[in-house]
Amino acid sequence: MIPTLIAVELPDTKEAQQPVADAVTMQPTVVKKQSLAGRIIAGIVGGCILAIVGTNVISLLIGDIETEKQSSTVSTLSATALFMLWGIGIAIAVIAPRPGKAWRRLLIPSSLLVYAIPLAVFFTFAKASQNMATQSGQMGAGIMAIGGFAASACVSILSFFAGTILLIIGLLVGRDKRQK
Numbered sequence: 001m002i003p004t005l006i007a008v009e010l011p012d013t014k015e016a017q018q019p020v021a022d023a024v025t026m027q028p029t030v031v032k033k034q035s036l037a038g039r040i041i042a043g044i045v046g047g048c049i050l051a052i053v054g055t056n057v058i059s060l061l062i063g064d065i066e067t068e069k070q071s072s073t074v075s076t077l078s079a080t081a082l083f084m085l086w087g088i089g090i091a092i093a094v095i096a097p098r099p100g101k102a103w104r105r106l107l108i109p110s111s112l113l114v115y116a117i118p119l120a121v122f123f124t125f126a127k128a129s130q131n132m133a134t135q136s137g138q139m140g141a142g143i144m145a146i147g148g149f150a151a152s153a154c155v156s157i158l159s160f161f162a163g164t165i166l167l168i169i170g171l172l173v174g175r176d177k178r179q180k
Contacts, residue, residue: 039097040090046106047089049166053113054083060120064128100174107170114163118156125151 001050059078064071089106096102125148 004056039093039102043090043093044100048084050089050110051085054085057120104174111163111166117159121155122152
């Protein structure tokens with residue numbers, strides 16, 4: 001038998017409601033959406049965190065660290081990624097049923113992007129040491145590789161702690177309460 005979802009109109013609330021099925025009993029339950037203001041604030045702030053971290057990863061991967069000034073293409077792509085990720089963050093938050101769930105849906109991907117920063121640094125320095133090898137020989141490439149290793153190690157330590165903090169907060173906030 002396939003359970004059907006039924007939306008029940010509660011007489012004392014005028015807020016939007018979403019029918020969902022209980023995971024254990026498969027009985028229809030109603031989850032009401034909370035205020036839009038809390039979800040919008042979560043979308044603006046949490047989406048900003050997501051956008052800044054995502055833009056850092058993208059600009060590290062497509063940028064060139066050997067030049068003094070980045071090209072206009074890299075700057076345009078980074079700015080476009082920033083506003084697109086921020087808009088996606090706001091949309092994720094507005095769709096969420098509660099502000100806590102919106103924070104959860106924004107902080108977990110942000111923590112995964114923070115964990116991706118050391119990989120982006122590693123690939124950036126690998127690309128730069130390869131370019132250095134063609135321009136100034138093996139000694140320059142070796143120095144660039146040692147510097148890249150040191151930078152990647154420092155960023156790894158910092159991003160591990162920042163990503164862990166974001167992940168723990170994201171996993172703790174917005175959980176569904178157990179009903180006994």
